[in-house]
Amino acid sequence: MTKNNPKTIQEKIAALDELVAWFDSDEFTLETALSKFKEAEELAEEIEKDLSSLKNEIEVVKQKFDQA
Amino acid sequence: MENTINPRLTVSDFVALTNQTLEYAYPSVEVEGEVAGFKVNQGKYVFFDLKDSGASIGCFMTVWQLRQPIEDGMKIIVTATPKLTQWGKFSLTVRALRPSGEGSLKKSFELLKAKLDKEGLFTPERKRLLPVLPQHIAVISSIQAAGYADFIKILGDRWGGLKVDVAQVQVQGTDAPDQIIRALKYFNAQEVLPEIIVIIRGGGSADDLSAFNDELLVREIATSRVPTLVGVGHETDESLADLAADVRAATPSNAAQIIVPDRHEIIRTVRYKAQSVLPRTLQAIEAIHTQVQSNLGRILEAVEDQYQQSDAQLKQLRDVLAQLDPSVVLRRGYALIRGEQTVGSHIEIETHRAIIGAKVEHYDKK
Numbered sequence: 076m077t078k079n080n081p082k083t084i085q086e087k088i089a090a091l092d093e094l095v096a097w098f099d100s101d102e103f104t105l106e107t108a109l110s111k112f113k114e115a116e117e118l119a120e121e122i123e124k125d126l127s128s129l130k131n132e133i134e135v136v137k138q139k140f141d142q143a
Numbered sequence: 144m145e146n147t148i149n150p151r152l153t154v155s156d157f158v159a160l161t162n163q164t165l166e167y168a169y170p171s172v173e174v175e176g177e178v179a180g181f182k183v184n185q186g187k188y189v190f191f192d193l194k195d196s197g198a199s200i201g202c203f204m205t206v207w208q209l210r211q212p213i214e215d216g217m218k219i220i221v222t223a224t225p226k227l228t229q230w231g232k233f234s235l236t237v238r239a240l241r242p243s244g245e246g247s248l249k250k251s252f253e254l255l256k257a258k259l260d261k262e263g264l265f266t267p268e269r270k271r272l273l274p275v276l277p278q279h280i281a282v283i284s285s286i287q288a289a290g291y292a293d294f295i296k297i298l299g300d301r302w303g304g305l306k307v308d309v310a311q312v313q314v315q316g317t318d319a320p321d322q323i324i325r326a327l328k329y330f331n332a333q334e335v336l337p338e339i340i341v342i343i344r345g346g347g348s349a350d351d352l353s354a355f356n357d358e359l360l361v362r363e364i365a366t367s368r369v370p371t372l373v374g375v376g377h378e379t380d381e382s383l384a385d386l387a388a389d390v391r392a393a394t395p396s397n398a399a400q401i402i403v404p405d406r407h408e409i410i411r412t413v414r415y416k417a418q419s420v421l422p423r424t425l426q427a428i429e430a431i432h433t434q435v436q437s438n439l440g441r442i443l444e445a446v447e448d449q450y451q452q453s454d455a456q457l458k459q460l461r462d463v464l465a466q467l468d469p470s471v472v473l474r475r476g477y478a479l480i481r482g483e484q485t486v487g488s489h490i491e492i493e494t495h496r497a498i499i500g501a502k503v504e505h506y507d508k509k
Binding site for chain 1: 276286295298299302303304305306307308309310311312313318321322323325326329406409410413414416417419420421423424427428431
């Protein structure tokens with residue numbers, strides 16, 4: 076996720092789904108298809124980058140559980 | 144004469160002194176034996192004898208300390224303090240007990256399972272769905288355990304960006320159930336609740352895993368505010384904690400697989416999706432190309448038709464014209480006469496082969 080684009084991965088995946096759906100919709104026009112295709116490719120790359128770079132933040136809590 | 148070497152004690156003092164000595168010598172002992180004469184008095188006090196082939200000793204505990212059901216004939220291990228009662232009876236005051244040996248563990252498991260099942264703790268209606276793509280989870284486990292390491296590794300391989308709070312607890316032994324219960328209470332009391340509480344432990348013997356058949360722990364899992372996922376032991380192991388959890392994982396690794404999707408798989412899907420629009424575009428281009436080709440063909444066909452038609456008409460006209468050509472008529476043997484057609488006039492006769500001068504000698508009308 077970049078600072079300029081605050082979308083979450085799920086939102087980006089949803090946006091990609093929407094773009095892909097456009098290609099099968101009645102709104103499809105060849106004139107717009109190229110820019111939409113580029114947009115889909117860029118979004119896919121961004122999602123891949125986001126997914127690959129994410130790390131889990133693991134923290135062992137300080138609380139002790141060995142005594143009541 | 145009185146013996147002053149040995150102290151003279153009252154009976155009460157002697158009992159107290161004996162108990163002090165016992166407490167000093169054996170603050171806590173573990174004794175293994177077979178249960179006999181098990182009974183519960185007033186719904187509060189539990190009495191039974193622990194025996195083997197050579198001896199027998201009375202045991203006492205409260206029902207609240209009895210975390211796993213027992214019955215006569217079962218082999219158990221008690222954690223207890225030896226005590227001499229005010230009636231001079233030597234007994235063990237039991238703090239905790241656990242079944243020992245496969246048969247007893249199985250028996251205890253079945254007894255508690257039947258009891259809790261009757262209360263509805265394991266019914267499918269109680270199960271909640273785990274959130275899809277959680278962002279904050281809590282893990283209860285021993286961080287030294289292999290099962291925990293597997294879980295964290297698989298979780299990290301599959302997904303990222305998760306906040307994982309880990310409670311370090313014992314996952315086997317007498318203290319394990321209480322520690323896990325405390326951790327469950329801790330996470331359930333947080334101001335910002337985790338979305339899932341995961342309890343994990345790798346494989347082990349039936350005795351190692353018996354902590355997860357503790358009645359109080361099973362009840363705590365069943366009443367957790369936060370949805371629970373339990374992954375204990377191997378695929379074939381079944382614990383009551385598994386049955387009480389909202390979701391059961393076969394292993395700690397499986398627990399990680401249940402919580403998050405595989406990022407590599409998503410990347411593949413995303414790539415496929417982005418590429419899937421290309422054939423659609425090419426298909427549209429192809430459709431337009433085909434249409435243009437088809438239209439052009441029809442135009443050419445129409446032009447060709449028109450040309451053929453015109454050509455045929457022209458040919459027809461040419462034929463007609465050819466028939467009208469005087470030389471053709473002359474070739475057929477006719478002659479062309481020029482000049483005044485009156486008697487005595489000089490005329491010119493043109494045949495196919497010659498032009499002849501002649502004089503009109505007579506002229507008769509037809």
